[in-house]
Structures are given as structure tokens and as C-alpha cells.
Amino acid sequence: MTSTVADPQTARGQILAWGLWDWGSAAFNAVATTFVFTVYITGQAFGEEAAVSAQLGWALGLAGIVVLLIAPVTGQRSDTSGRRKLWLAVNTAVVVACLALMYLVQPSPDYLLLGLILLAVGTVFFEIAGVNYNAMLAQISTRNTVGRVSGFGWGMGYIGGIVLLLIVYFGFIKPEVGLFGVTSEDGLAVRVSMVIAALWFAVFALPVLFAIPELPVTDAAKRARVGFIQSYAVLGKDIARLWKTSRQTVYFLLASAVFRDGLTGVFTFGGVLAAGTFGFSPGDVIIFAIAANVVAGISTISVGYLDDRLGAKPVIITALIGLVISGTLVFLLHDGGTVVFWIFGLALCLFVGPAQSASRTFLSRLIPAGREGEVFGLYATTGRAATFLAPTAFALFVTIGGEQYWGILGIVLVLLIGLLLLTPVKAKQDQLS
Structure with a gap:
């Protein structure tokens, strides 16, 4: 992996600009898909809770299939076109538009479809933007610094989530009359929060577009350009070549797809469990979310340095073991109420960020210059291919146990x-050719 950074001062500026995109992305991750908008549209105002929740699942599942089909091809094409930054800008702009349009979703069953469409479209374009964003990691870091740079990005995302959640919670959702005279009538507090989220992402996505240059297109990349449909034939050949030249990379992609879905499940169902099993109010859930982001952000940034010193695999293995133990304790001690969830729920968050960040750096160290978008596209694809695992396991164990807290065992x-699949993967692999 090479770096295009000219000097330390430029490096710091580009890393900060790159991390600010992650900071801004909390608008979609924390506010839209986890703690605010999805909670809003699964409320009673939109219909029967179980039916609406199922429709949400189908909408996001369909979005996942779309990403599964197009992520590697779009990543490959960004590598050969020399327009990685341009497509990051375009995809981010679509996500911002979806966030802003969520203002139109009033608390009525008539608006449920619009809300689901905006979430699904936003999810697709957010994931594709992430392919280009992750590929930029090689431009702003070296093999010796990739761990701390990646950890900085993840940490910025968590901290950005904290700040934005504080703004929307204390500015609009908690007060009877919030900023600008906003109240909860007609869902206005949540709807205005989505406009704030859109502005937040738009502002903090700009620095990376100015600070990091577009990579020049090599002659080899120019020769590799093909039409969109032909890109799938190229993709098939690339996967076959990857299997022949670096099977450990393929093994890692498969293992990470599983454990990354488990990591997503921790946050996806954390709020549901807090409210349903441990008695948290909606406001308490947001407060917990803020605390969770604090813990995850600090641990992710700190562990980035260990990633560079010890390697990514030991970090991921340790984090997954910590997650399995903490999740099991949440299940076994669930009768302890809110105190148990505060303690071991935050323990889960302590390990989630480092596992996510180290997974990205493990892969980044394997990718040769010029194929970042392609391989991170596969990374997005394999991750999306497994997105059914945590929700299905959660639902299955709830059905078996008859109580919501049994779903914890599904995520564990x-x-x-994922831990068992990762264990035999070799930490030092041959470079892709």
C-alpha cells in the first residue's frame, strides 16, 4: 500500500478531512437507521408494530440485495475511471437528499412507504459511498499508520454521533417546545431532526472533497475500462484470480462478513433490547446511545495504535472474545434490570469499534495500489451477503425462548x-497480483 501524502502537515490535514466524513456520516448511521427515524416509523402512528417492523426489515433487506449486486462493480469502475472522489460526492449527496426528504414523512400509515423508500435508497447510496471512502484509506496512510488512521476515522464517526444525538435530543426531542418553537405534534421534532442531520452530513462531507486529490488514472487502468454489463464478467475473473493468488484474503472476506453482521446486530438490536427487556424509556435509549458512542469512540481511537504495533488480527480476535463474553453475561444476568444493561451493554460497545476498524485495516494492508475500490467493493458485498444472519438468529432465538432477551444468544x-471462521486465517498473506 502506498501513500500520496507529500509531507506530515499535509498528512494531518488530509487525515482530518477524511475523518470528518465519518463524523458527518453519523447523521445516517445514528440518527436515521438506529436511534431516531427507524424508531419513529415503527411507532404506532404508522400501523401495528410487528407488521411495520417487518416491512422495515423487508425494505432494508431489499436495499442490501441491491448493494450486494452493484458494490463490487461500482468500486471496480471507480478504480479505472479516476473518479473515486467524484462518486463519493455524488453518492453522499443522494444520502443527504434522502435525509432531508424524511421531513415529509408525517406520522400516518399513508407516509410509511415514503419513509421506507427513503431509508432503503439512502442505505444503498450510503454503502456505495463507503466503498469509495474506504478505498481512500490507502491514499492518506502507510502500512505503519493505517491502523491508527482507520481507528481515527471510526472514532470520529462515534464522536460525531454523540454530538449530533445530543443536539437533536436536547434541541428538539426532549423539550415540550424545542428550538425554533418545534414540538412533537405531527412528529415535527423527529422530522426537523432529520433536516438537521442532512445539513450535518452535507457540511462535514465537504472537507474530504477538497483536501484529498483525485488519483491519476494509470495506462493499465485505462486499458481495463469496460462497459457496465461487461464489468460483471471482469468481476468474475477478479474473484477467480483472488481465489488463486490469495485465498487467505477470500477466507477473511467470508469470516469478516459473518462477524461484521454480528457487530451490526449489537447496535441494531441494542435499543430494542434496552426498551423491551430492560425497561428503558425512549429518552433513556438515546442517552444510552450517547454513552455507547463515547465508549466505542474512545476505545476505537486508542486501539488503533495497538493495531499498528501488534497487527489487526490479534485486535479482532480479542474484541470478538470480549463481545461473546459480554453478550453472554447480558443474557445470563438479564433479571438484574437496567444496571446490568448499562454495565455489560457498554462493555459490548467497548469491543465493537476496535473490531470494525481493525477489520478494515486487515484488508487494507493486503490491497495493491489501484485495486482498493474493487476489493473494498467485495468487502461491502460480502458484508451485505451476510446481513440476514444477525436478524434471523435474533428472531429464531426469541421464538425458541419465548422472550425477547433470548435474542441476545442469537447475536452472540x-x-x-465469525470468531471461529477468523481463527485459522493467516495474518500475513501474500499480496494480490
Whole structure:
């Protein structure tokens, strides 16, 4: 992996600009898909809770299939076109537009479809933007610094989530009359929060577009350009070549797809469990979310230095073991109420960020110059291919146990399987050719 950074001062500026995109992305991750908008549209105003939740699942599942089909091809094409930054800008702009349009979703069943469409479209374009964003990691870091740079980016995302959640919670959602005279009538507090989220992402996505130059297109990349449909034939050949030249990379992509879905499940169902099993109010859930982001952000930034010193695999293995133990304790001690969830729920968050960040750096160290978008596209694809695992396991264990807290074991099982798949993967692999 090479770096295009000219000097330390430029490096710091480009890393900060790159991290600010992650900071801004909390608008979609924390506010839209986790703690605010999805909670809003699964409320009673939109219909029967179970039915609406199922429709949400189908909408996001369909979005996942779209990403599964197009992520590697779009990444490959960004590598050969020399327009990685341009497509990051375009995809980010679509996500910002979806966030802003969520203002139109009033608390009525008539607006449910619009809300689901905006979430699904936003999810697709957010994931594709992430392919180009992750590929930029090689431009602003070296093999010796990639761990701390990646950790900085993830940490910025968590901290950005903290700040934005504080703004929307204390500015609009908690007060009877919030900023600008906004109240909860007609869902206005949530709807205005989505406009704030859109502005937040738009502002903090700009620095990376100015600070990091577009990579020049090599002659080899120019020769590799093909039409969109032909890109899939190229993709098939690339996967076959990857299998022949670096099977450990393929093994890692598969293992990470499983444990990354378990990591997503920790946050996806954390709020549901807090409210349903441990008695948190909606406001308490947001407060917990803020604390969770604090813990995850600090641990992710700190562990980035260990990643560079010890390697990514020991970090991921340790984090997954910590997650399995903490999740099991949440299940076994669930009768302890809110105190148990505060302690071991935050323990889960302590390990989630480092596992996410180290997974990205593990892969980044393997990718040769010029194929970042392609391989991170596969990274997005394999991750999306497994997105059914945590929700299905959660639902299955709830059905078996008859109580919501049994779903915790489903998430723990997914994390454990990911851990077992990762264990035999060699940490030092041959470079792709």
C-alpha cells in the first residue's frame, strides 16, 4: 500500500478531512437507521408494530440485495475511471437528499412507504459511498499508520454521533417546545431532526472533497475500462484470480462478513433490547446511545495504535472474545434490570469499534495500489451477503425462548461463528497480483 501524502502537515490535514466524513456520516448511521427515524416509523402512528417492523426489515433487506449486486462493480469502475472522489460526492449527496426528504414523512400509515423508500435508497447510496471512502484509506496512510488512521476515522464517526444525538435530543426531542418553537405534534421534532442531520452530513462531507486529490488514472487502468454489463464478467475473473493468488484474503472476506453482521446486530438490536427487556424509556435509549458512542469512540481511537504495533488480527480476535463474553453475561444476568444493561451493554460497545476498524485495516494492508475500490467493493458485498444472519438468529432465538432477551444468544452465536471462521486465517498473506 502506498501513500500520496507529500509531507506530515499535509498528512494531518488530509487525515482530518477524511475523518470528518465519518463524523458527518453519523447523521445516517445514528440518527436515521438506529436511534431516531427507524424508531419513529415503527411507532404506532404508522400501523401495528410487528407488521411495520417487518416491512422495515423487508425494505432494508431489499436495499442490501441491491448493494450486494452493484458494490463490487461500482468500486471496480471507480478504480479505472479516476473518479473515486467524484462518486463519493455524488453518492453522499443522494444520502443527504434522502435525509432531508424524511421531513415529509408525517406520522400516518399513508407516509410509511415514503419513509421506507427513503431509508432503503439512502442505505444503498450510503454503502456505495463507503466503498469509495474506504478505498481512500490507502491514499492518506502507510502500512505503519493505517491502523491508527482507520481507528481515527471510526472514532470520529462515534464522536460525531454523540454530538449530533445530543443536539437533536436536547434541541428538539426532549423539550415540550424545542428550538425554533418545534414540538412533537405531527412528529415535527423527529422530522426537523432529520433536516438537521442532512445539513450535518452535507457540511462535514465537504472537507474530504477538497483536501484529498483525485488519483491519476494509470495506462493499465485505462486499458481495463469496460462497459457496465461487461464489468460483471471482469468481476468474475477478479474473484477467480483472488481465489488463486490469495485465498487467505477470500477466507477473511467470508469470516469478516459473518462477524461484521454480528457487530451490526449489537447496535441494531441494542435499543430494542434496552426498551423491551430492560425497561428503558425512549429518552433513556438515546442517552444510552450517547454513552455507547463515547465508549466505542474512545476505545476505537486508542486501539488503533495497538493495531499498528501488534497487527489487526490479534485486535479482532480479542474484541470478538470480549463481545461473546459480554453478550453472554447480558443474557445470563438479564433479571438484574437496567444496571446490568448499562454495565455489560457498554462493555459490548467497548469491543465493537476496535473490531470494525481493525477489520478494515486487515484488508487494507493486503490491497495493491489501484485495486482498493474493487476489493473494498467485495468487502461491502460480502458484508451485505451476510446481513440476514444477525436478524434471523435474533428472531429464531426469541421464538425458541419465548422472550425477547433470548435474542441476545442469537447475536452472540453469529459473533462466535465469525470468531471461529477468523481463527485459522493467516495474518500475513501474500499480496494480490
